[in-house]
Amino acid sequence: MSTTDRPLDRWVLRTATTVYAVGLGGDGEGDGPGAGIWPELAVWGPTGAEDGPSPLEWSRRTHFITPADLAPAEYIPHGLRPFNGADLIASRPGRERGVWWRFTEAHQEDDTALDLTFDDDVLGLRVTVRYATVPGTDVIHRWSELTCTGDETLRLERIDSAAVNVPVSAQGTRVTYLTGQWSQEFGFTQTQLTRGTLEFGSTQGAPGHAYAPWLAVQDAAHPDRGADSPTYGIALEWAGNWHMAVDAEPGGTVRVRAGRVPHEGAVLLAPGETLVTPKLACAFSPDGLDGLSRVWHRYERHLAGDRLTRRRPVLYNSWEATEFDVRADHQLTLARRAADLGAELFVVDDGWFTGRHDDTGGLGDWDPDPALFPQGFDHFIDDVRALGLDFGLWVEPEAVSPASKLYAEHPDWIYQLPHRTGRRVRNQLLLDLGREDVQEFVLGTLDRLLGRYDISYLKWDMNRPPTERGRPGPDTAESLDLDAAHVAGYLRVLDHLRARHPHVTVEGCAGGGGRIDHTTLARTDVVWPSDNTAPLDRLRIQYGYLHAHAPHTMSSWVTDAQGLFDPRPRSLAFRFVNAMTGVLGIGADLGTWSEEQLASAARWIARYKDIQDVVHHGDTYVLGSPDEPTFGVESVAPDGARVVVAALSTGRLDGSPLVPGRPDRLRLKGVDAGARYRDEADGKEYGGAHLRHVGLPFCWSAEHDAELMVLRRL
Incomplete structure (x- = not known):
């Protein structure tokens, strides 16, 4: 369907389990209702969320600011949005900066793709805002295409890919992102933002060690984890200079802007040329950060295509x-x-x-x-x-x-x-x-x-x-x-x-x-998350990594490295169990290992080969965090038949037998509450509801700091 007139109230896109609905905002003068001139998000969430008024609707009353500066705009240029941060800044060299476009065309293919086109005839610029769902996933791609339609070269200072809007309460937003430095990448970081802007990125010609081009947004009124915490994820698909900005705006919305950063501050667009921005991958889960991680994992298995079976x-x-x-x-x-x-x-x-x-x-x-x-x-x-x-x-x-x-x-x-x-x-x-x-x-x-x-x-x-x-x-x-x-x-x-x-x-x-x-x-096929392979340092790196990326991509080695940031010693078993939550490798000097270490390593490698398919192809659940006495990674086979639990002691013990300590527990998430499960090692059986509510017990000591359990559904 293609038209130069505004069609229905909304265009609706559908993924496997979510919906994304877009309309037009503003009128020909840039304020108020009517024939819209910029794209606006109406609703983004689980299927059915579109059946009702938009959670981003607002009074449209403004003082000392324009409606465009408060609108949940999907993509809007400087000129129309002069104050609160635009996604596009363009000009003719030596002339005014700004774009004042008009909506000219929409094209939608079923509920899987949408193109919205806007033209500025004075400047000589056409902008097509593009959407496409990713088959079999809950990811939507967003990007823009900029074409110079005039006879003068254009100067592009900001060329973001898209903006993403999230409604939040008066408590503001909780932003989760990944920070660090060389040897300390993917640090799980959270900031509560009530008003203002949080911005980060890289100008190192690559995504860099300090930040990952990924973030998650939640309403701060919700718990930071849990099934009742709707979570929105954004990832920029670009291997060069980039930025992300989270704007907590007046009126209770959060707007995320993301895109590549032009070398030397701007690029030139010659007459007839088209610049295509990097894709922005947008994901939603109603099940908190842990649920969002599985959306990303499924997406990265989609990216692997046939090579996933390798x-x-x-x-x-x-x-x-x-x-x-x-x-x-x-x-x-x-x-x-x-x-x-x-x-x-x-x-x-x-x-x-x-x-x-x-x-x-x-x-x-x-x-x-x-x-x-x-x-x-x-x-x-x-x-x-x-x-x-x-x-x-x-x-x-x-x-x-x-x-x-x-x-x-x-x-x-x-x-x-x-x-x-x-x-x-x-x-x-x-x-x-x-x-x-x-x-x-x-x-x-x-x-x-x-x-x-x-x-x-x-x-x-x-x-x-x-x-x-x-x-x-x-x-x-x-x-x-x-x-x-x-x-x-x-x-x-x-x-x-x-x-x-x-x-x-x-x-x-x-x-x-x-x-x-x-x-x-x-x-x-795989990537190397960090040069730091020390056990407790690596545990934190992989904890952050698994929130954004899939286990089958995470190369992880067993080495003899000592901690740069947490030097507490850990056993060879700990190093193996931690590495087995990704793609197992060995990087130690085997010439220095004892016969006992070599025999233990052979047993661990054999166990890894037995569970590798579950870890790489199943659903992954992060159990707790490295700040807790016991941290775990749970992997559930696609058919639910096997459950792998990698349990790791982060250091604190329960004091027994000198004091009446109790075992620490990991409550599992991906098991069927109505089923029974048997430990493949010792034959012990558990009810699924017990595993979810009570959990698996672990008694740690200085010598025993890791376990790998494999449960089979009966």
Whole structure:
């Protein structure tokens, strides 16, 4: 259906279990009811919520402000919305800033997609606000397309993807978001916002370690967790510079603005060109933050497509055992031990290529160092595979060392500013992946490695952000749009890997969790949430990660690392149980492990293989938090037949037997209250209602700090 007139009162979009209804607000003069000139949210919530008046309806009375500044606008420019934060700021260079558009067209396909088009004939700009549901999920994509329809170039200072409106009570909103730094990513953070703005993001050319492009919004009057807490989630699908702003506005609404941040503050849009903003994924759950996490998990399984059925192998990575001291004989010794444990994949990390004796050289010259593999790299890989292991390799395709052959031949390929000295971060420079010739070099390098050698796993790392970000040539910074070009080049290479080398499992990494968003997750098989593998530090990282992302994407290693932030010792069992809530890997120096440790590790790996499908394909429930004495992660098989409970003691004990202590308990969430369940290890039976109301008991001690229980529904 397409029309230039306003159709029914609302356009309605439907997901698996939710509804999203949109109308038009304002009139031709910018205030009051009538022929609307901007899109407004009417209702967003469970199916049926559209049957009644909008919870965002308001009196329309204003003082010293315009109705557009208070409207629950889905997308609105500076000009129409002059005071409370616009989603789009555009101008002709040297002229007035602002867009005063008119609604011109709507196009809806069933209840799964909607396009609303607005035109500013004076400025020469057409804006199409787009909506699309994601099949089989409760996620709606929101984005905008901007076309220069005039004969003058436009300057775009703000190009957000969309705005998301949430009705709240007088108590304001509770915002949950993920914060941190290198080695402390995905920190679960909550802020109560009654009035004002909370804004965060990254200008590091990647999502960054400090914040994730994800947040959740709840009415502060509701409990922060629980089945009666409607929760709205927003995630920006962009691997470059970005921002999110949460505005607690007058009148009791919360408005979230999100989008990419243009390099050097603006981009130019030439006549006839169209700029497409990144997609904003919007999700709703009536079941609190824990329920929202399962909406995101199902969405990321959708993103994986057919590759979801690909079993993530148990890997061993040799970095912590050897660092840059890579030698074929030592690597094979580690590989034999890993194979004896039941590992399925051996990954050689940094240090395998020519000139890479430390972090000062080698990057860009991606040839195996013959001195390290005297019988040849092919022979070395054959020896690893003869142990029953697949083979994987670490690469950092965007980086270059100043002493490399690549830099000597192509000094113009790095980001640089004229008459300025480029800074070295981690003793390296960064290639301008937005250049087509650089992309072709990276594609050729990866094709050569994956075509020549029997490699089934590739770990892609990025260990520095761009600093002096320019490109030699006559173009201006605004006309280059370097951030978008780099993202496009990065995604092109990942898409090529999927198409050309579908057998290769790809792990995404950026100094840990510095580049994790849905565009990366849609093109990789796993990601590396953090370089910090210490047990209690990692517990907090994974707690935050699982609120936003699915277990099948979360690479998690067992190592000997000591805590940077919480150094309390934890058992090998604790490290394994924690790692088994994601994609299990081993990163310790197996040459230092005792026979008892090796035997224990083999038993844990065997148990992981038995439950892996439940963890990766089932529903995940987070039980408590790392601030409580007992923390757990519950995984329920898609058919409900098996329930896996990973229980972890965070440190506080009950004092028994010297005092009358009682076992700590985890109340399960995903079990059927009317069913019975049997512990597969000891045969003990529990009623589902008991598991939900009373819970499983755990008696912790300094030596016993973790358990993995598997229950089968009878």
